[in-house]
Amino acid sequence: MRARLALAVSGIACELREVVLRDKPAELLAASPKGTVPVLVLPTGHVIDQSLDIMRWALQQHDPERWLQPEHDSPAAMDALIAQCDGEFKADLDRYKYPDRYPGTEPQSHRQAGAAYLARLETRLSATPYLFGSRAALADMAIAPFVRQFAHTDAEWFRAQPWPALIRWLDNFTDSARFNAIMQKSAAWIPGTSGLRFPPCRNSPTLES
Numbered sequence: 001m002r003a004r005l006a007l008a009v010s011g012i013a014c015e016l017r018e019v020v021l022r023d024k025p026a027e028l029l030a031a032s033p034k035g036t037v038p039v040l041v042l043p044t045g046h047v048i049d050q051s052l053d054i055m056r057w058a059l060q061q062h063d064p065e066r067w068l069q070p071e072h073d074s075p076a077a078m079d080a081l082i083a084q085c086d087g088e089f090k091a092d093l094d095r096y097k098y099p100d101r102y103p104g105t106e107p108q109s110h111r112q113a114g115a116a117y118l119a120r121l122e123t124r125l126s127a128t129p130y131l132f133g134s135r136a137a138l139a140d141m142a143i144a145p146f147v148r149q150f151a152h153t154d155a156e157w158f159r160a161q162p163w164p165a166l167i168r169w170l171d172n173f174t175d176s177a178r179f180n181a182i183m184q185k186s187a188a189w190i191p192g193t194s195g196l197r198f199p200p201c202r203n204s205p206t207l208e209s
Contacts, residue, residue, distance in 0.1 A: 071133025
């Protein structure tokens with residue numbers, strides 16, 4: 001989601017190869033032995049295989065909505081909020097959402113820990129419509145997909161929390177035309193064939209997701 005959002009807003013097209021992770025194609029493993037997605041292969045052969053790094057690369061090429069330039073606070077403050085999401089919050093999310101993968105963990109304790117981070121987001125969003133002002137920035141688009149996962153783990157509980165600004169922010173994100181466009185389902189890529197254009201253009205990098 002994060003990689004596709006940044007590529008979409010930047011206007012940089014790619015060849016999209018949708019892969020099934022339980023049947024990883026050799027091309028994916030050759031590009032990135034870690035075997036997870038997304039993986040962006042540039043025309044130069046350079047590989048970027050972390051979603052946040054793909055976001056930054058795309059926006060450094062073209063950032064028409066100024067996602068890298070928060071309206072309020074500094075880029076460093078924005079980077080710190082994203083780092084908290086990708087670090088502690090993501091760890092709590094994984095243990096809350098997939099307790100079977102982490103024997104001995106207590107999912108409710110990780111839900112509580114994750115909720116503390118979400119409460120901090122609520123405080124920010126109570127002051128401005130987006131995390132760093134009146135318009136979306138990189139932090140919104142990098143953090144929202146993980147908040148969406150957290151919310152879907154127990155939607156009834158999530159919507160019962162005292163987070164009206166956070167819930168409104170998340171709903172605006174998931175209801176947006178851009179989000180729904182990048183979430184369109186496509187068939188799994190067949191090795192040896194061309195991927196889908198996202199959107200059509202020439203000389204596109206390749207994105208496996």
